[in-house]
Amino acid sequence: MDSPLTAYLLPAVLAVIMYGLGLGLTVADFRRVAAYPRPTAVALCCQLVLLPAACLGLVLAFDLGPELAVGMMLLAASPGGTMANIFSHLFGGDVALNVTLTAINSVIAVVTLPIVVNLSLDHFMSGTDEALGLRFDKTLQVFLVVLVPVAAGMFTRHRRPGFAERSTRAVKVTAVAALVVIIVVAVVAERNNVVGYLADVGLVVVLFATISLATGYGATRLARGDHRQSVATCFEVGMHNTTLSMAIALSPSLLDSTRMAIPSAVYAVVMFVMALSTGFLLRRFAPGGSTTTGVAGVTPLEQRQSADEPGDLA
Template sequence: MDSPLVTYLLPAILAVIMFGLGLGLTVADFRRVAAYPRIVAVALVCQLVLLPAACLGLVLAFDLGPELAVGMMLLAASPGGTMANIFSHLFGGDVALNVTLTAVNSVIAVATLPLVVNLSLDHFMAGTDDGLGLRFDKTLQVFLVVLVPVAAGMLTRHRRPDLAERSTQAVKVTAMVALVGIIVAAVVAERDNIAGYLADVGMVVLLFVAISLTTGYGATRLARGDHRQSVAACFEIGMHNTTLAMAIALSPSLLDSTEMAIPSAVYGVVMWVVAMAAGFLLRRIAPARSADLGASSLPG
């Protein structure tokens, strides 16, 4: 994996992915926080504090190896993925709230993700000579390849909305095809260890997905959010950006570790199945929630 092509290609792919995310955001998505202040605050606390803490508990309880443990923490620190918007739409969630949470969390993650990863590396990789980490120069690189492309995408959306609409899908497909190719190459290189990795991390990933989805819905209900807001938070908090996590793990200029990418790869498969099951369950209980108190259906 440590070739000049991959060294420069992965950060470029990550930048393109985040540019595509920016193409779908507007300044209004950030301003909309004022319409949901309490719900946004609760969702962010879940995403930024509760889930990393829960993930740490799972990692310690299952005694994962250092690289897999860091990979799980990287996944937990990653913001919600764009698939959350689609699942929210399919299963009756408040998609506007999803977009708002994605916008805010993606910006905040520029600071929190390197912090969580560095603390995880210091704890789980202490005493190793791998030289891994997201120190200042690498943290700056994360900032450059995450926040700057998002801002550029938003600027393009503002200045050339027609161009943004036409190019959004092409940008996503191009970046994903390139990333999938690199992931396949990484899996082939580690093919002798894959079965062991899956056995080690599979149950941890399954429990983390279930905890994430349950926390998203339950915490929002406790905060007096209505069913649609709770469904939105369920998927936003429960569906992490595996693409971002894998790109950071695999990039030779960042973590350069196939093993650290394994939890995100497994999560990317398990998440679909569990999230789909959760969606059908939420759809079944929606009628029972239709008589929510009027106060709980108000914004925020």
């Protein structure tokens, strides 16, 4: 991962991804939490506590190698992907809740993601020749790379909303296209090991995806949330932002590891199939009158913005 392509382009791509995410967020997204206190608290508890714990259990149970184990924990610590908004809208979820959770998760992850990743590095890599340990400089780098562009995007959205709305899709397409090129280069460089990685991590990824989706829906229902709120949290908790996790894994200034990006790459493919299957299953067994795709509390403009937010492969 020492090529000029990753050394210079990837940090810029990551910054663009997070800037684009900021373009899709407003202060109103954070204020809306007051309308959904219980499902918001449940979703955040699942995202920040239950899923990392479940992921750690899977990693230990399947005895994954150190770098794949860190890659799985990075995936678990990544916030919900914005594609969750689209899936929620398609399958009758409460998109207003999705937008709120995406906004809150994106900010909280600035703190929680570096902590989880660095603790994982310290635990899984400490006994290897490539031990990285707990490093404050990497925590600070992730903090700056994620927070500063998001804040800049939100500031742009506040000052020039028309420009933000027009440029959101272009930012998304540009960033994702560049990241795909980088991932292809990284996979080609590791082509002799990719099949082995898939064999090692494929089952763990499928189990983690299943747990994520089931936890998102089931926990909200247990907390007496309605079907639409449960569908929203199902996709929000279940669909992690693999663009962010892969960019962090591949970036030479952060983790600089193709192997750590493998779990997120596999998850990105698996999750589309599993999310579609889950959506059709939820629609089939939805209570009467709950399958509508109307969005309470969100304007048509907000629906378009949530669907156009950048930064997702899953």
